[in-house]
Amino acid sequence: MADDPARQDRARSFDRGAQAYGRARPSYPDDAVRWCVPEGAHRVLDLAAGTGKLTAVLVAHGFDVTAVEPSRAMREQLTSLLPDVTPRPGTAEDTGLPTASVDAVTVAQAWHWFDEAAASAEIARVLRPGGTLALLWNVRDPSVDWVARFGEIIHRGDAQEREPVAPRLGDLFDEPEHATFPWTDRIAVRTLRMLAASRSHLLTLPAERREELLDEVDELGRTHADLRGRDEVDLPYRTVCWRARVRG
Template sequence: MPDTAPDLDPYSLADRAASFEHGADVYAAVRPSYPGDAVSWLLPQGSPRVLDLAAGTGKLTALLADRRLDVVAVEPSESMLGHLRATLPGVTAMVGTAEEIPLPDGSVDAVLVAQAWHWFRQPAASAEIARVLRPGGHLGIVWNTRDDAVDWVARFGEILHRGDSLEPTSAAARVGPLGDAFGPLGTATFRWVDRITTASLRPLAASRSYLISLPEAARDALLAEVDELVATHPDLADQDVVGLPYVTECYRAVRA
């Protein structure tokens, strides 16, 4: 369970973004990684210097480091950055935001943003990303989206989003205009399955900003429904491990 965050408003975008300071432990333990093909599609050719922006606990950062790239991670949450530094000591990690990136002009070949673009003030973030990118560099944006074509996954998602007025209808709806510094936006999708324990579905739900920000009683009520789903759905009941299908949605633009 995440730390209690009684002063956060579940209907405030700023508070929701700040909620991850309270939920870093759970996030690091249960959130999924990303498929290698998606990472390859987002990156430019060669062995570039890559900025993982809003890096969180380092889910994407670890994949970039495994490719022996020159990686720098920037993240506003000290709690999340602590996890990243502990697990990836060879990666340069800095506190910063998308609107104020602590890097020089033209200093990276790619900026990747995983599961975070919707938290940014997008016009300011686009301009700042353009500043730190070299000409011809890539901006890559990626989200893991659960595949609701599977019945239990759809029911799980309905519980997670119930009452959440800030939840967009799709990843595409979250990517606004990038500005004149970037060329056309390309898109690609990658399907994959994350093998997880059924016991991890409750903490996975608890890692979401909406649930972290809810009052304790409301959060516990939704988590109890997750427990009920796991106990009763024919695809989950009496199963220790299950495949959680994802559609990874990727967006890529080149710095003009």
């Protein structure tokens, strides 16, 4: 992550939002994970693993997964979800793993917090020759009216870039490939508030302003024609992915 105090504060805010993140954030679709992690890979580093959303999918696919996550609160949530996985403290710029020790590195919903140059160098170091770096983001589909309104509420006043952009990996990696995987997450309407509360923008707002926006999310759930009176709803996503092989 760039040396920007505001961005650092937002990245650290997940310590406060770990429980909401673990309970409300979506998983990742199998077809995206299969595209991201190459056939023949065995040992995978899930970097900035958070509460284990992607880690769980990787484990289910049979990979030997090492989860690295700087936040203690996030690691505790991951352990609750996956008691057989012991997450390690570490960062994208200093993973603590041996050189050439993994076949693939995955980063879900976190690349934008990293110092790209330092993270690229560290990831290239821990990858075996020809290994793959894969980046994933779940992006809500705003073509659905209530989803667009939800996004407007939770990003109101947020200056951070919302749409994922291609990583700049330098000459350590081949040119990244790109793919997108549409899918839907079936959620309880009442969890929209918790999903909103897991966002770094809301986590770093003054309490009064945060509650105002969360109350607007509740109002959306009570009044929008597609949500009113419903227990569950399909939340459409696009999982946006890039993958690149390390050179050497």
